[in-house]
Amino acid sequence: MMASDALTGGFADAPTEAARAFRAAMNAMAFPGRIQPITGGQGPAPLSPAAATLLLTLCDPETPLYLAGAHDTQAVRDWVTFHTGAPLVGASEAMFAVGGWEALQPVSAFAIGTSDYPDRAATLIVESAALEQAGSTLTGPGIKETATFSLPEPEVFAANAARFPLGWDAYFTCGDRLAALPRSTKVS
């Protein structure tokens, strides 16, 4: 039987809340490493509000989703299924994946697109203990000169960027904030 909290925590007014949440997600992707507030959704623990909001905004029956590690609980499964209808799959089939950085390993399992269709690549939602404008130096599209952001394993992201235009893209979520690192961002 489905837990009662699976039915709560969706958008109160989906069209406008999804629109606002998408703008936060778009700004994050357009300005790599820049931390943005994002609100609207509330899923069962350990799903952060930011990750829950991203799932509500971007996922549906057309987007296979991988729940990694501690995020793969019955409560999260029920919540995701009820609110998005996204089919739950393994890492290699996933269009979206959510979990802690350790749990998402090995990230080599995720789709990086093909040279004809680089858009057919996974988006990772990396649940993080903290997001800080400090750490790795970022350059590339969306960054005027340089940006700094706390990446879990900078060399992995540098390697992901090195195969551009192939590669996965990542969101980092913590509480009601998020940042993004597309494959186009160079990391040093």
Added chain:
Amino acid sequence: MTTQTAEATQSAYNFAYLDEQTKRMIRRAILKGLAVPGYQVPFASREMPMPYGWGTGGVQVSAATLTPEDCFKVIDQGADDTTNAVSIRKFFERTAQVETTTHTAEATVIQTRHRIPEEPLREDQVLVYQVPIPEPLRFLEPSEVETRKMHALEEYGLMHVKLYEDIARHGAISTAYAYPVKVEGRYVMDPSPIPKFDNPKLEMAAIQLFGAGREQRIYALPPYTQVVSLDFEDHPFDPSKAEHPCDLCGAEDSYLDEVITDDAGSRMFVCSDTDYCLARRDAGHEGAQGARG
């Protein structure tokens, strides 16, 4: 708007017209477009209550982007008051209840057909282009399978050959609109039929989104993305500015339209960006025929 009409509006339309699943699909395409600047992301274009020539690709991208807090501006070759621009503005006033404006600085989302506003855009603004033909290699290669392969392999030699033939024939590259660019040294991209005068502005602080409805493609440029107009060492890119200032506001840095002013065929040159021209005249600038304007 009264409560009753607000309710009527909400029951008659989804927010910004499109259903949520369609907007999600478009939003996912926009995000992948931003992650791979200049690459054309396929999307399943929907029927819109307007003809394709009216920028249904741009309209769908705007619909997926707008929030109720946005202030929306639409320009058609620089003008806010054409039938096309007015219709699209009204469409989103009605379906998304957004505020609209003609002032570039006030707008947070600007949908455009064939121009980039003269006033530099900011990081908190989004520029949405209506694109008729997104594929810059289409005139060289009609097959979608082949052009996709050319992009995949960075096979842009034919493009350069075509431009160089232009130089051989005309002494210069004759392409004046939709002048191809290379994005971050990787993808060759069609900037939509903007005049090549606008090409240098493609490197800007705002997010740029491109929507082609009939051809079902979305592509994007994040802020500050490197965008280089294709050229040759011995024939560098020339954005070609008209030789004269605007006859109404005296601007020497704007893109001008030639306008016939009477039956005798008198002509004047005026800013194509009508908001820019009006703002300058409001600020006291005057061109050679300013008094008549």
